[in-house]
Amino acid sequence: RAHEVLDHGFVRVVDYMGDDSAIVQAARVSYGAGTKHVSNDEGLIRYLMRHWHSTPFEMCEIKLHVKLPVFVARQWIRHRTANVNEYSARYSILDREFYIPAPEQLAAQSTINNQGRGETLQGEEAARVLEILKSDAGRAYDHYEQMLSQEGQSGLARELARMNLPANIYTQWYWKVDLHNLFHFLRLRADSHAQYEIRVYADAICKVVADWVPAAYAAFEDYRMGGATLSGKAL
Amino acid sequence: RAHEVLDHGFVRVVDYMGDDSAIVQAARVSYGAGTKHVSNDEGLIRYLMRHWHSTPFEMCEIKLHVKLPVFVARQWIRHRTANVNEYSARYSILDREFYIPAPEQLAAQSTINNQGRGETLQGEEAARVLEILKSDAGRAYDHYEQMLSQEGQSGLARELARMNLPANIYTQWYWKVDLHNLFHFLRLRADSHAQYEIRVYADAICKVVADWVPAAYAAFEDYRMGGATLSGKAL
Amino acid sequence: RAHEVLDHGFVRVVDYMGDDSAIVQAARVSYGAGTKHVSNDEGLIRYLMRHWHSTPFEMCEIKLHVKLPVFVARQWIRHRTANVNEYSARYSILDREFYIPAPEQLAAQSTINNQGRGETLQGEEAARVLEILKSDAGRAYDHYEQMLSQEGQSGLARELARMNLPANIYTQWYWKVDLHNLFHFLRLRADSHAQYEIRVYADAICKVVADWVPAAYAAFEDYRMGGATLSGKAL
Amino acid sequence: RAHEVLDHGFVRVVDYMGDDSAIVQAARVSYGAGTKHVSNDEGLIRYLMRHWHSTPFEMCEIKLHVKLPVFVARQWIRHRTANVNEYSARYSILDREFYIPAPEQLAAQSTINNQGRGETLQGEEAARVLEILKSDAGRAYDHYEQMLSQEGQSGLARELARMNLPANIYTQWYWKVDLHNLFHFLRLRADSHAQYEIRVYADAICKVVADWVPAAYAAFEDYRMGGATLSGKAL
Numbered sequence: 001r002a003h004e005v006l007d008h009g010f011v012r013v014v015d016y017m018g019d020d021s022a023i024v025q026a027a028r029v030s031y032g033a034g035t036k037h038v039s040n041d042e043g044l045i046r047y048l049m050r051h052w053h054s055t056p057f058e059m060c061e062i063k064l065h066v067k068l069p070v071f072v073a074r075q076w077i078r079h080r081t082a083n084v085n086e087y088s089a090r091y092s093i094l095d096r097e098f099y100i101p102a103p104e105q106l107a108a109q110s111t112i113n114n115q116g117r118g119e120t121l122q123g124e125e126a127a128r129v130l131e132i133l134k135s136d137a138g139r140a141y142d143h144y145e146q147m148l149s150q151e152g153q154s155g156l157a158r159e160l161a162r163m164n165l166p167a168n169i170y171t172q173w174y175w176k177v178d179l180h181n182l183f184h185f186l187r188l189r190a191d192s193h194a195q196y197e198i199r200v201y202a203d204a205i206c207k208v209v210a211d212w213v214p215a216a217y218a219a220f221e222d223y224r225m226g227g228a229t230l231s232g233k234a235l
Numbered sequence: 236r237a238h239e240v241l242d243h244g245f246v247r248v249v250d251y252m253g254d255d256s257a258i259v260q261a262a263r264v265s266y267g268a269g270t271k272h273v274s275n276d277e278g279l280i281r282y283l284m285r286h287w288h289s290t291p292f293e294m295c296e297i298k299l300h301v302k303l304p305v306f307v308a309r310q311w312i313r314h315r316t317a318n319v320n321e322y323s324a325r326y327s328i329l330d331r332e333f334y335i336p337a338p339e340q341l342a343a344q345s346t347i348n349n350q351g352r353g354e355t356l357q358g359e360e361a362a363r364v365l366e367i368l369k370s371d372a373g374r375a376y377d378h379y380e381q382m383l384s385q386e387g388q389s390g391l392a393r394e395l396a397r398m399n400l401p402a403n404i405y406t407q408w409y410w411k412v413d414l415h416n417l418f419h420f421l422r423l424r425a426d427s428h429a430q431y432e433i434r435v436y437a438d439a440i441c442k443v444v445a446d447w448v449p450a451a452y453a454a455f456e457d458y459r460m461g462g463a464t465l466s467g468k469a470l
Numbered sequence: 471r472a473h474e475v476l477d478h479g480f481v482r483v484v485d486y487m488g489d490d491s492a493i494v495q496a497a498r499v500s501y502g503a504g505t506k507h508v509s510n511d512e513g514l515i516r517y518l519m520r521h522w523h524s525t526p527f528e529m530c531e532i533k534l535h536v537k538l539p540v541f542v543a544r545q546w547i548r549h550r551t552a553n554v555n556e557y558s559a560r561y562s563i564l565d566r567e568f569y570i571p572a573p574e575q576l577a578a579q580s581t582i583n584n585q586g587r588g589e590t591l592q593g594e595e596a597a598r599v600l601e602i603l604k605s606d607a608g609r610a611y612d613h614y615e616q617m618l619s620q621e622g623q624s625g626l627a628r629e630l631a632r633m634n635l636p637a638n639i640y641t642q643w644y645w646k647v648d649l650h651n652l653f654h655f656l657r658l659r660a661d662s663h664a665q666y667e668i669r670v671y672a673d674a675i676c677k678v679v680a681d682w683v684p685a686a687y688a689a690f691e692d693y694r695m696g697g698a699t700l701s702g703k704a705l
Numbered sequence: 706r707a708h709e710v711l712d713h714g715f716v717r718v719v720d721y722m723g724d725d726s727a728i729v730q731a732a733r734v735s736y737g738a739g740t741k742h743v744s745n746d747e748g749l750i751r752y753l754m755r756h757w758h759s760t761p762f763e764m765c766e767i768k769l770h771v772k773l774p775v776f777v778a779r780q781w782i783r784h785r786t787a788n789v790n791e792y793s794a795r796y797s798i799l800d801r802e803f804y805i806p807a808p809e810q811l812a813a814q815s816t817i818n819n820q821g822r823g824e825t826l827q828g829e830e831a832a833r834v835l836e837i838l839k840s841d842a843g844r845a846y847d848h849y850e851q852m853l854s855q856e857g858q859s860g861l862a863r864e865l866a867r868m869n870l871p872a873n874i875y876t877q878w879y880w881k882v883d884l885h886n887l888f889h890f891l892r893l894r895a896d897s898h899a900q901y902e903i904r905v906y907a908d909a910i911c912k913v914v915a916d917w918v919p920a921a922y923a924a925f926e927d928y929r930m931g932g933a934t935l936s937g938k939a940l
């Protein structure tokens with residue numbers, strides 16, 4: 001079952017390995033007798049999270065099938081500790097599917113945060129932006145098809161024609177990652193500093209993870225998402 | 236000094252660590268007395284390359300400043316064993332610079348190779364393609380500026396406005412990598428299967444590397460670029 | 471079911487994700503229509519292996535429980551692209567189990583290969599070596615227990631006492647890795663240049679992999695294990 | 706110049722790339738105009754550290770030559786994000802150098818902390834432990850030499866003979882790492898939970914780093930070493 005994200009995107013679980021008890025199993029081999037005093041699994045998982053004992057979380061692995069706009073993919077791929085196979089626009093023709101923000105997501109540049117959004121655009125300005133995004137996407141795709149076409153002409157190579165397509169076109173990939181590095185991704189991308197369009201993917205994955213490894217997710221939420229890091233000076 | 240690549244791109248060496256003798260130094264600590272029979276440095280480097288002893292090559296590191304089209308950056312970033320800081324289109328406004336292929340690079344889709352190029356486009360077809368690429372890029376950038384503009388309107392957030400820009404716009408980054416993984420990158424990207432537009436960057440880097448670590452580069456060229464892998468059945 | 475290796479060691483599969491068809495599935499998303507001409511899965515997998523398209527192999531993952539002598543663990547852990555949880559000698563007391571080579575493995579230093587073995591030791595010399603290994607291991611373990619003992623004394627910290635134990639004592643770990651990096655491990659460690667004591671683990675894992683992903687393993691065996699790399703000069 | 710650590714060990718800087726200003730340079734390319742409001746370099750570096758913007762710190766690299774006991778090396782090598790070349794006991798003969806703890810480091814097992822040390826051993830118990838460690842090391846090394854000897858016998862292969870050596874023998878390696886991952890190493894290993902024998906190496910490296918990149922080190926010390934992570938529940 002796919003979790004829908006944005007206007008055409010999704011996150012779908014393809015496969016996973018391990019669960020909360022696999023984390024505990026690995027921790028108990030590591031820490032052996034040393035973990036006996038932590039009697040229950042949930043407590044042990046919280047202990048590992050609190051003390052940054054991250055390797056037991058690497059014992060779980062998940063594989064997702066994701067459909068996402070290219071500008072989101074460009075942020076996502078910066079997380080190097082994952083395995084990826086992306087749809088190739090050298091081999092295949094991309095579909096005519098573009099991300100067009102919902103009106104309430106059409107936000108102005110923030111005046112206080114250089115990398116963020118401020119108020120939602122209103123009225124004519126909003127309409128003008130939507131009109132630009134839609135018509136430019138449509139025209140770019142028409143031109144893409146015209147350049148590729150082999151009717152009455154040679155047809156431009158796919159690997160070249162795609163350079164005309166804007167960054168809101170959708171792509172897709174298989175993305176496989178271990179739970180520790182997934183938590184790292186979620187901490188950065190489900191965070192308020194992350195761009196809304198990647199945050200909704202992170203939020204969808206948070207739900208998947210909460211279902212899959214409830215104890216680990218609860219510990220993550222408490223210590224990483226909800227927590228705070230204080231400097232020595234602040235203390 | 237920057238090496239120019241494509242119409243607006245470049246590769247510039249920012250810094251490096253180590254040279255041919257650093258590879259030898261590391262190999263000699265590893266292999267100790269065992270390397271004495273290989274009397275000269277060049278011979279030892281060839282020996283390491285031939286036998287896939289890759290860790291001594293990791294002892295050299297290079298940092299490049301690169302300016303490149305986004306669709307090239309998307310291929311490049313797939314090499315995870317590097318350190319990257321890219322210009323941010325959330326924080327800053329991108330420049331009006333687009334890659335427009337030289338006429339001799341406007342190639343048709345190959346009919347025999349699904350991911351490759353065939354003959355160069357001719358006459359009217361070539362002209363039409365160039366015209367599309369130029370005018371779509373120009374219009375997209377005009378619209379980008381109009382959406383961002385804060386004159387008489389709020390101005391769309393930069394992180395949203397950039398989604399309208401096509402994949403041939405230029406970006407730039409600092410890219411730092413060790414020599415072993417750089418050779419891996421060059422083997423894949425200076426290869427004839429790689430897209431022309433990334434290959435020219437790989438070729439430029441090959442020259443940089445040949446200057447920097449001549450013995451290692453010569454061994455790489457002989458065993459990796461010029462070499463061949465035969466299957467057991469073929470043997 | 472555990473595969474026995476050496477005198478007290480084993481390799482046991484704990485879990486895996488994916489199989490031959492998961493490799494194909496990932497390759498087909500990447501290469502899309504481009505893979506249609508390779509009609510069958512086995513052919514596609516051979517194609518990927520031959521052309522070093524390694525990322526689809528990263529879509530499979532395996533988790534092993536391994537018991538192995540410390541000097542073997544020291545070589546194994548150098549493979550960084552894996553997830554590991556090892557039994558801790560800070561938290562727990564190690565068992566009295568040491569690797570004592572079988573007589574036919576007691577080999578002399580090779581006179582032609584600085585890192586290899588030559589003829590099997592014979593007669594008195596072999597007996598003397600076995601006697602040393604056994605009695606030193608036994609004495610070291612007795613002393614380990616004496617230092618740890620809290621009867622009539624404080625008892626030395628476990629993290630200190632273990633420093634007296636020789637490198638043929640057994641340890642154990644969970645080790646999880648993707649198929650591409652496992653093949654890389656096997657290529658280096660099932661190879662004749664690898665020390666016998668790690669090679670037997672690699673050989674046991676080869677059998678596990680041949681069962682798990684038969685088409686991928688066959689391609690690996692043909693192109694990597696049985697193959698040969700020729701230099702440009704040799705060609 | 707080497708920094709002496711433990712009885713025979715050292716840490717020696719072989720080379721480095723970049724400094725505080727290289728971090729700033731990379732951050733300014735990333736964040737472009739966005740960083741203008743942070744007027745000075747030190748402030749920007751503190752900002753990056755506080756917000757876990759770790760990639761600019763990856764732009765600095767350091768290469769160390771380290772001599773250390775094998776049981777310390779076993780902990781150290783678990784940090785996978787580094788480049789390593791270790792002295793090989795297959796190729797070469799190890800020196801007769803063993804770590805023997807200073808009397809004040811001969812600690813009892815902690816009764817409250819399963820992985821820690823308690824009170825220092827006293828009097829006869831301490832003397833007995835030291836005597837065991839010294840004589841076992843000496844005997845193991847004598848036997849190592851006897852097994853290797855080719856006088857009047859074949860001589861056991863080096864790769865086998867070394868299995869008799871205890872974990873307090875010294876080894877050495879070149880170790881190269883970027884600054885972000887070095888900070889991660891230091892946070893874990895200069896911490897009070899780390900074993901004393903690796904902590905003294907981390908402490909020596911802290912001094913090296915404070916000299917090399919003073920602003921980055923000060924930020925690290927304040928936010929990572931001296932800081933604290935609070936859970937959502939605690940807040």
Ligand SMILES: Cc1cc2nc3c(=O)[nH]c(=O)nc-3n(C[C@H](O)[C@H](O)[C@H](O)COP(=O)(O)OP(=O)(O)OC[C@H]3O[C@@H](n4cnc5c(N)ncnc54)[C@H](O)[C@@H]3O)c2cc1C
Nearest residue numbers: 080081082085086088313314315316423428429500525551
């Ligand atoms: C001609 C060509 C066509 C291509 N077509 C496609 C395509 O259609 N679709 C597509 O998705 N990609 C495609 N690629 C990209 C390709 O799949 C690789 O992503 C890219 O070449 C980088 O190679 P790499 O993974 O070996 O490099 P790096 O990421 O630099 O890795 C080097 C090695 O380090 C190890 N490693 C590094 N990071 C990890 C990690 N997180 N987990 C496990 N091991 C790791 C692996 O052993 C790896 O081989 C293509 C590449 C080429 C050259």
Ligand SMILES: Cc1cc2nc3c(=O)[nH]c(=O)nc-3n(C[C@H](O)[C@H](O)[C@H](O)COP(=O)(O)OP(=O)(O)OC[C@H]3O[C@@H](n4cnc5c(N)ncnc54)[C@H](O)[C@@H]3O)c2cc1C
Nearest residue numbers: 078079080081188193194315316317320321323735760786
């Ligand atoms: C709000 C926000 C704003 C951002 N702005 C920018 C920007 O303006 N410019 C920009 O370039 N990026 C930007 N990024 C991306 C950021 O710099 C990271 O690339 C991204 O967050 C991935 O983080 P990571 O490197 O920790 O993850 P991963 O790549 O998954 O790595 C996890 C950890 O593994 C280790 N690691 C993995 N691969 C390597 C390797 N090859 N070498 C060394 N260590 C490795 C490191 O310890 C790393 O921390 C931004 C990210 C966020 C969340």
Ligand SMILES: Cc1cc2nc3c(=O)[nH]c(=O)nc-3n(C[C@H](O)[C@H](O)[C@H](O)COP(=O)(O)OP(=O)(O)OC[C@H]3O[C@@H](n4cnc5c(N)ncnc54)[C@H](O)[C@@H]3O)c2cc1C
Nearest residue numbers: 030055081550551552555556558783784785786893898899
């Ligand atoms: C006090 C203490 C006690 C410990 N006790 C034990 C024990 O009992 N048993 C035990 O086994 N270990 C133990 N360890 C070791 C610990 O589990 C880690 O292996 C070690 O601290 C290295 O940390 P790291 O993995 O974060 O570092 P690195 O390997 O340097 O990795 C840094 C980051 O890069 C990414 N990364 C790098 N390589 C990979 C990869 N191949 N796959 C996925 N992500 C990767 C991850 O995000 C990782 O967090 C202990 C460590 C400490 C400090």
Ligand SMILES: Cc1cc2nc3c(=O)[nH]c(=O)nc-3n(C[C@H](O)[C@H](O)[C@H](O)COP(=O)(O)OP(=O)(O)OC[C@H]3O[C@@H](n4cnc5c(N)ncnc54)[C@H](O)[C@@H]3O)c2cc1C
Nearest residue numbers: 265290316548549550551658663664785786787790791793
């Ligand atoms: C016969 C033999 C003899 C050997 N002798 C010695 C010796 O004398 N001394 C010695 O020190 N070692 C020795 N080694 C170990 C060898 O140097 C490698 O450490 C080991 O084989 C692991 O190989 P790897 O680095 O390719 O594997 P992995 O660590 O699994 O890495 C796979 C690939 O991923 C990438 N990668 C992963 N992590 C990183 C990272 N942190 N930074 C950059 N790229 C990364 C690289 O592209 C790498 O090739 C020997 C190995 C063999 C097989």
